[in-house]
Amino acid sequence: MTREFLKMHGLGNDFVVIDARNTPYQPSEAEVRAIANRRTGVGCDQFIVLEPSDAPGASGFMRIRNADGGEVGACGNASRCVGWLLMEESGGDRVTFQTAAGLLHASRADNGRITVDMGPARLDWSEVPLAGPADTLRVEAVAHAGYAGPVAVSMGNPHAVFFVDDVDAVPLDDIGAALEHHPFFPERANIEFAQILSPTSIRMRVWERGAGITQACGSGSCATQVAAVRRGLTERKADVILDGGTLTIEWTEDNRVLMTGPVAVSFSGRLSAGL
Numbered sequence: 553m554t555r556e557f558l559k560m561h562g563l564g565n566d567f568v569v570i571d572a573r574n575t576p577y578q579p580s581e582a583e584v585r586a587i588a589n590r591r592t593g594v595g596c597d598q599f600i601v602l603e604p605s606d607a608p609g610a611s612g613f614m615r616i617r618n619a620d621g622g623e624v625g626a627c628g629n630a631s632r633c634v635g636w637l638l639m640e641e642s643g644g645d646r647v648t649f650q651t652a653a654g655l656l657h658a659s660r661a662d663n664g665r666i667t668v669d670m671g672p673a674r675l676d677w678s679e680v681p682l683a684g685p686a687d688t689l690r691v692e693a694v695a696h697a698g699y700a701g702p703v704a705v706s707m708g709n710p711h712a713v714f715f716v717d718d719v720d721a722v723p724l725d726d727i728g729a730a731l732e733h734h735p736f737f738p739e740r741a742n743i744e745f746a747q748i749l750s751p752t753s754i755r756m757r758v759w760e761r762g763a764g765i766t767q768a769c770g771s772g773s774c775a776t777q778v779a780a781v782r783r784g785l786t787e788r789k790a791d792v793i794l795d796g797g798t799l800t801i802e803w804t805e806d807n808r809v810l811m812t813g814p815v816a817v818s819f820s821g822r823l824s825a826g827l
């Protein structure tokens with residue numbers, strides 16, 4: 553059997569997207585790894601399957617798999633891509649869809665950009681989760697290679713945000729994996745290094761759980777802005793400047809995190825063999 557897919561990206565964080573709302577599709581971890589492989593497969597950071605949803609008002613369920621095959625609860629850049637696809641399909645300018653972390657609401661913004669309400673920031677240690685009670689504003693138990701005390705926050709997936717003076721000086725290739733797998737993160741973690749440029753702009757680089765260094769991370773940008781506001785470093789709305797481009801993130805007073813940025817379709821294709 554073969555399946556059509558769309559190759560999409562948000563600021564270079566790229567996805568293979570399959571619409572399985574009419575024909576169920578639950579690939580194994582090995583299948584996802586093979587598709588995500590940039591040498592022998594299509595190549596992507598995350599593999600997205602759109603499934604039927606029985607949640608009232610939801611147009612579908614977005615299943616998120618990392619390149620290592622694991623299923624995760626949030627993927628901001630892919631959420632903008634799926635939101636755009638669903639709005640193109642309905643002709644509307646807002647849409648709701650389900651993820652493992654809850655309902656997301658997407659809407660059209662200016663210049664072809666998409667805004668997704670990524671839901672609340674989860675701030676308690678047990679929600680990240682961490683291995684034990686800790687002050688998530690500065691997790692002293694997490695230290696490696698001279699970096700210590702990140703802010704821990706969940707956007708439906710775990711993040712550890714380190715604030716540094718110069719992100720480009722951080723040897724992310726060398727230390728990302730050790731931090732992702734730090735024992736204080738029982739479900740591993742996405743690792744962000746952030747440099748405050750002004751009260752309304754942050755430069756950030758990311759090592760993603762299950763994917764490594766990516767060009768951009770939407771949920772990581774949300775986590776970074778929440779962390780910066782909690783530390784008193786930025787206003788509630790700021791631009792996060794990533795290797796692949798810029799996202800605008802607002803953490804509202806009623807604890808919703810709104811992410812705005814572009815989406816792009818790279819190409820379409822067909823997957824075959826064992827699908």
Ligand SMILES: N[C@H](CCC[C@H](N)C(=O)O)C(=O)O
Pocket residue numbers: 565597598618624625626627628629630709710742760761762763766768769770771772
């Ligand atoms: N690139 C995604 C994040 C994927 C998170 C995934 N790496 C995880 O394990 O949680 C984003 O734009 O939010």
